[in-house]
Amino acid sequence: MIEITRSTSHVSPTIKVVGLGGAGGNVLDRLVLDGFDAACAVAMNTDVQTLNGSVAGEKVHLGPTTSRGLGSGGDPEVGYAAAEESTDEIVAAISGAQMVFICAGLGGGTGSGAAPLVAHLARKAGAMVIVFVTLPFSFEGKRRNTQAMEALAQIEGQADLVVCFENDRMGESSSPSSGIQQAFVTTDAILSQSIRSIAGLVGQRGWVAVGLDDLAVVLRRQQARALFGYGESEGANRAHEALERALRCPLMDKGRMLAEAQAVLVHVTGGPDLTLNEVSVMMEEFNRHISDGTRINFGVTTDARHGRRLGVSILSSTGDAVVVPQSRPALQKQVVVEKKEAPPAKEQALVFEADQEPEPFEELEEPQPVKAPAKITSQTAPAKAAPAKKEEKAEQMSLEPVNRGRFDKGEPTIVDGEDLDVPTFLRKNLKVK
Amino acid sequence: MAKANIVVGLEIGTSKVCVVVGELKRDGTVQILGVGEAPSVGVRKGEIVDIDNCGKCVREAIADAEDKSDVMIKNVYLGITGAHIRSFNNRGSFTLPDDREKIESADVGRVQEEARTAPIPAHNMFIHTVLQHFYVDGQDGVLNPVGMFGRKLEADFHIVHGVANRIKNSIQCLCDLDIEIEDIVFTPYAAAQAVLDQGQKNIGALMLDIGGGTTGYAMYVKGAIVQSGCVGIGGDHLTNDLSLGLRIPMGKAEMLKIKEGSCVLGNSLPGENVTLRDEHGFAGKEIEREMLNQIIHMRIRETFEFLMRELEKGPYLDYLGAGVVITGGTSALRGIKHLAEDVFQMPVQLCRAQNVSGVASAFENPQYSTAVGLVKYAQATIGDEGGGWLDWFKRWF
Numbered sequence: 078m079i080e081i082t083r084s085t086s087h088v089s090p091t092i093k094v095v096g097l098g099g100a101g102g103n104v105l106d107r108l109v110l111d112g113f114d115a116a117c118a119v120a121m122n123t124d125v126q127t128l129n130g131s132v133a134g135e136k137v138h139l140g141p142t143t144s145r146g147l148g149s150g151g152d153p154e155v156g157y158a159a160a161e162e163s164t165d166e167i168v169a170a171i172s173g174a175q176m177v178f179i180c181a182g183l184g185g186g187t188g189s190g191a192a193p194l195v196a197h198l199a200r201k202a203g204a205m206v207i208v209f210v211t212l213p214f215s216f217e218g219k220r221r222n223t224q225a226m227e228a229l230a231q232i233e234g235q236a237d238l239v240v241c242f243e244n245d246r247m248g249e250s251s252s253p254s255s256g257i258q259q260a261f262v263t264t265d266a267i268l269s270q271s272i273r274s275i276a277g278l279v280g281q282r283g284w285v286a287v288g289l290d291d292l293a294v295v296l297r298r299q300q301a302r303a304l305f306g307y308g309e310s311e312g313a314n315r316a317h318e319a320l321e322r323a324l325r326c327p328l329m330d331k332g333r334m335l336a337e338a339q340a341v342l343v344h345v346t347g348g349p350d351l352t353l354n355e356v357s358v359m360m361e362e363f364n365r366h367i368s369d370g371t372r373i374n375f376g377v378t379t380d381a382r383h384g385r386r387l388g389v390s391i392l393s394s395t396g397d398a399v400v401v402p403q404s405r406p407a408l409q410k411q412v413v414v415e416k417k418e419a420p421p422a423k424e425q426a427l428v429f430e431a432d433q434e435p436e437p438f439e440e441l442e443e444p445q446p447v448k449a450p451a452k453i454t455s456q457t458a459p460a461k462a463a464p465a466k467k468e469e470k471a472e473q474m475s476l477e478p479v480n481r482g483r484f485d486k487g488e489p490t491i492v493d494g495e496d497l498d499v500p501t502f503l504r505k506n507l508k509v510k
Numbered sequence: 511m512a513k514a515n516i517v518v519g520l521e522i523g524t525s526k527v528c529v530v531v532g533e534l535k536r537d538g539t540v541q542i543l544g545v546g547e548a549p550s551v552g553v554r555k556g557e558i559v560d561i562d563n564c565g566k567c568v569r570e571a572i573a574d575a576e577d578k579s580d581v582m583i584k585n586v587y588l589g590i591t592g593a594h595i596r597s598f599n600n601r602g603s604f605t606l607p608d609d610r611e612k613i614e615s616a617d618v619g620r621v622q623e624e625a626r627t628a629p630i631p632a633h634n635m636f637i638h639t640v641l642q643h644f645y646v647d648g649q650d651g652v653l654n655p656v657g658m659f660g661r662k663l664e665a666d667f668h669i670v671h672g673v674a675n676r677i678k679n680s681i682q683c684l685c686d687l688d689i690e691i692e693d694i695v696f697t698p699y700a701a702a703q704a705v706l707d708q709g710q711k712n713i714g715a716l717m718l719d720i721g722g723g724t725t726g727y728a729m730y731v732k733g734a735i736v737q738s739g740c741v742g743i744g745g746d747h748l749t750n751d752l753s754l755g756l757r758i759p760m761g762k763a764e765m766l767k768i769k770e771g772s773c774v775l776g777n778s779l780p781g782e783n784v785t786l787r788d789e790h791g792f793a794g795k796e797i798e799r800e801m802l803n804q805i806i807h808m809r810i811r812e813t814f815e816f817l818m819r820e821l822e823k824g825p826y827l828d829y830l831g832a833g834v835v836i837t838g839g840t841s842a843l844r845g846i847k848h849l850a851e852d853v854f855q856m857p858v859q860l861c862r863a864q865n866v867s868g869v870a871s872a873f874e875n876p877q878y879s880t881a882v883g884l885v886k887y888a889q890a891t892i893g894d895e896g897g898g899w900l901d902w903f904k905r906w907f
């Protein structure tokens with residue numbers, strides 16, 4: 078058994094994630110609250126009120142003149158016109174990014190109208206563009222569904238990849254009685270997790286990095302339906318349990334679709350104690366769920382913040398393969414080259430990639446504290462208050478940004494200078510194990 | 511059927527929108543005809559932040575209430591709340607002109623106007639000016655000064671005010687739905703009408719409405735409201751604390767709070783655990799029961815202690831003969847009565863809406879107290895003839 082030293086899960090600064098409209102903004106907030114670097118998150122909306130509540134590091138108010146800050150009224154033409162009016166701001170916000178992820182809920186006005194244009198601008202700026210969209214619930218009505226399908230077709234013409242989630246299918250994961258809000262919370266979490274996995278796969282230095290073209294092979298399908306599953310566990314048998322849970326996610330279609338998939342991405346995250354043995358046992362088990370010809374692209378990221386938790390994401394899509402024609406080979410090489418040129422690894426380990434032979438291990442970086450978004454940092458009082466006994470302990474604390482959870486957006490309840498939205502037990506230094 | 515005696519209370523709460531349809535009976539009682547409800551969207555800490563989506567929930571709750579009560583809803587009494595709402599007491603006075611020695615009903619309005627000249631922040635508006643007590647030529651204990659002889663009429667008022675634009679959001683939301691607003695009412699004031707009876711108000715009582723995003727309070731001494739307010743802390747903070755502390759999703763934290771949570775410490779066995787079963791993507795988890803309760807205890811204790819400090823700023827804490835009455839969804843939390851008794855050092859009761867008949871769920875569920883209270887507020891304020899000082903006088907309840 079080989080112990081692996083942890084590498085950092087620091088997000089490559091060349092990725093920008095854009096949340097468009099209400100749904101996109103909520104997904105983006107989820108993403109940041111889940112630990113994604115807020116500096117790489119850009120919220121764009123026609124609705125100022127919603128935009129103000131976002132925790133994203135950067136915000137673009139779309140079409141201040143067109144929509145007067147009041148939203149798009151569900152009209153994609155307004156969404157488009159608003160984005161057009163703000164072209165310069167959009168270009169500035171995404172400039173310098175090698176990859177731009179755009180997320181939006183299709184069916185409304187802002188996301189549906191602006192996404193094709195934002196994708197277009199990002200590509201024009203030289204970025205690889207991956208768009209994550211949701212299709213409305215069927216009960217949202219015909220108009221929204223039509224608008225969504227029209228927008229989807231336009232986006233497909235602009236983006237390198239479109240990962241499309243159907244709300245109807247994600248809704249199954251929350252009980253029907255729990256209401257639409259709960260359903261959206263679930264879809265936000267699923268999208269956030271899938272964006273993190275893909276960012277983790279392509280944009281981070283882990284044990285194994287998946288190239289962008291691998292990603293395209295997996296995801297670029299005609300009439301694609303995304304398959305996505307995530308599971309985690311910290312028990313003794315965590316690798317097995319996490320995989321089981323991931324396979325049980327509703328978007329995995331109980332593993333049925335997986336058997337038909339031609340290519341699958343698997344991303345494993347874990348803490349410092351993640352072992353290669355665990356991972357290889359899990360991959361063997363995973364192999365039993367796919368057919369022999371399926372190509373597996375596999376990546377691992379370790380991060381002290383995960384502690385004992387091991388997480389597995391599985392991402393794939395069904396539908397017919399599309400030949401990837403034009404997608405900017407130069408850029409893809411550039412990313413790969415950057416990785417290859419990294420200084421020699423300080424520690425040795427093995428590479429594990431299902432469809433390739435082992436190759437020299439990637440660079441492992443020292444763990445570095447993950448910066449919480451500014452808004453959160455200012456509230457991390459307990460971090461300093463807790464006297465650290467050991468170095469390691471201190472590091473652990475600083476790695477874990479204290480946040481205000483659901484109260485992160487919106488007005489704080491400040492009393493006598495104390496932010497009462499931060500859990501009482503944290504402010505009073507109760508140690509929760 | 512005359513519909514004039516049917517009134518509707520609407521609370522747009524942080525966790526649910528609640529509509530209570532009540533009939534005001536001739537004998538002065540209230541009969542609840544139906545309760546409509548929908549989960550809230552776009553409400554944070556008691557205030558609307560997304561008018562469109564919130565409007566949808568309101569529409570849904572109203573449709574539900576219409577269904578259940580068989581009443582078409584066009585007008586409502588709207589509850590409003592938020593931490594921006596403040597209160598204070600002020601005395602107004604009016605000296606009769608030299609050629610008159612008998613107090614007229616218009617004088618009561620004049621006194622009230624004078625009380626309202628107290629400065630409030632520029633962007634604020636008055637929500638209530640509730641009559642507390644009259645004085646005629648310095649004499650108190652006057653119940654109805656009209657017709658009395660005197661030179662100077664004075665009255666104490668409890669004045670509630672808040673940021674105008676924030677209040678307008680709620681009003682706008684209903685305008686968009688074509689619903690007319692009969693009156694806006696600060697929700698703790700409304701809830702107090704549902705859960706406190708006149709006897710309790712007379713001997714002194716503190717009402718706490720602990721909801722999802724807010725905790726409202728209203729204190730009565732000698733039959734009149736003397737202190738009221740709202741803090742942006744509620745049951746959702748418990749859920750959030752548990753979610754962050756135990757690293758579980760919000761949905762699980764909410765369930766855990768309701769099914770297992772308690773604010774009483776030291777009641778669990780050493781090492782006693784609560785098991786959360788695993789489900790899609792969620793790893794099952796063992797949670798130490800004492801830890802769960804500790805997190806809840808700390809939050810509720812802190813909230814009570816904060817309220818206590820707030821109330822100590824006024825002179826009334828020693829006059830609460832009837833103690834504390836707690837209502838709202840979070841009053842269902844295990845052990846909350848104990849903890850409140852510990853902090854407030856007086857008897858505590860958990861209470862739902864009182865003295866109404868009809869649909870039982872309306873008074874069995876503490877989450878509905880505010881909306882029922884809005885109906886009772888209407889009952890107490892609708893003057894037989896309407897208009898005039900009587901309206902103000904009736905607010906003395």
Ligand SMILES: Nc1ncnc2c1ncn2[C@@H]1O[C@H](COP(=O)(O)OP(=O)(O)OP(=O)(O)O)[C@@H](O)[C@H]1O
Nearest residue numbers: 523524525526721722723724745746839840842877
């Ligand atoms: N059995 C229970 N134990 C603990 N908490 C409960 C229980 N039942 C409901 N709650 C909590 O009560 C809260 C909702 O209460 P309520 O309906 O009075 O609030 P609201 O009127 O929507 O909100 P607000 O008045 O703050 O705007 C939620 O936080 C919910 O978790």
Ligand SMILES: Nc1nc2c(ncn2[C@@H]2O[C@H](COP(=O)(O)OP(=O)(O)O)[C@@H](O)[C@H]2O)c(=O)[nH]1
Nearest residue numbers: 098099100103182184185186187188213261264
């Ligand atoms: N995941 C998620 N989807 C949402 C949410 N709100 C709305 N949606 C979906 O997204 C679609 C577009 O809504 P929205 O993003 O609010 O409209 P826009 O702001 O005009 O783009 C809706 O039809 C819903 O299917 C949300 O909070 N989360």
Ligand SMILES: [Mg+2]
Nearest residue numbers: 098099182188
């Ligand atoms: Mg959208």
Ligand SMILES: [Mg+2]
Nearest residue numbers: 523721722880
């Ligand atoms: Mg309430």
